[in-house]
């Protein structure tokens with residue numbers, strides 16, 4: 001496995017513990033998690049310096065969580081005199097390094113905490129800064145849990161009003177261990193209009209309900225396409241279904257982001273559209289969503 005050494009000895013340690021007796025320790029972790037769930041007494045403690053934790057989640061992969069997380073963080077940071085940070089909790093497939101145009105290894109504080117990398121005034125942390133992105137794909141159970149623990153506990157954020165967390169896809173152990181570790185102020189759920197996404201998003205909403213985390217709203221991504229020639233709007237993936245689900249789940253639909261090749265293009269270049277084209281319709285949509293979030297975040 002491609003692991004960074006030298007100053008990043010701590011990362012190496014994660015991998016070595018992981019290989020020692022993976023299966024028995026994994027069983028321990030599973031048993032502990034089951035026990036925690038049963039008793040309903042999760043071991044939650046705050047991240048020092050961080051006032052509010054906001055999750056961008058879905059349940060479904062590839063619906064635009066990372067795109068939303070990045071643009072939302074930039075929009076929230078532009079709107080108020082508040083400090084926003086961005087945590088990439090997707091240890092299998094980190095996207096933040098690319099989307100925020102950041103690479104390299106974090107420096108360490110004297111007490112061995114990692115210092116986030118900074119771009120567009122947003123401090124960011126991602127497993128992609130610590131290991132080769134391709135190496136993450138082969139991670140298994142316990143290593144993933146330890147990686148997440150490190151991202152949650154071993155980062156020196158300074159003072160943050162809001163830490164936006166780009167969640168990994170799914171509603172399994174990884175997601176559960178995150179929400180049972182740190183106090184989450186709220187989550188937003190991203191969905192595309194297709195049926196297959198909707199059922200996963202429903203599962204996501206159920207998970208947050210179970211652990212009593214407020215869902216602040218739903219965001220419909222790739223909701224429509226505007227023809228560049230005639231300006232006609234078409235709902236290529238169908239219409240009304242996300243709205244219907246949000247009503248059913250008693251959640252507000254707080255944004256509709258169009259399917260937009262430009263949005264994807266800028267993301268690929270590492271410049272969020274909120275930064276590269278702040279006056280554009282797409283950027284304004286993210287600004288509106290950020291507004292809605294500010295109103296719904298109880299402590300911000």
Ligand SMILES: Nc1ncnc2c1ncn2[C@@H]1O[C@H](COP(=O)(O)OP(=O)(O)OP(=O)(O)O)[C@@H](O)[C@H]1O
Nearest residue numbers: 061062063064065066067169222258259260264267
């Ligand atoms: N509104 C949009 N218009 C066009 N392309 C989009 C839009 N939203 C996201 N994309 C593109 O879709 C792809 C997936 O987006 P993204 O990585 O944000 O999804 P994700 O939910 O974080 O995926 P994963 O589950 O793999 O983490 C990316 O290539 C992104 O640029």
Ligand SMILES: [Mg+2]
Nearest residue numbers: 065066090095
């Ligand atoms: Mg992602």
Ligand SMILES: [Zn+2]
Nearest residue numbers: 227229230232
């Ligand atoms: Zn047309």
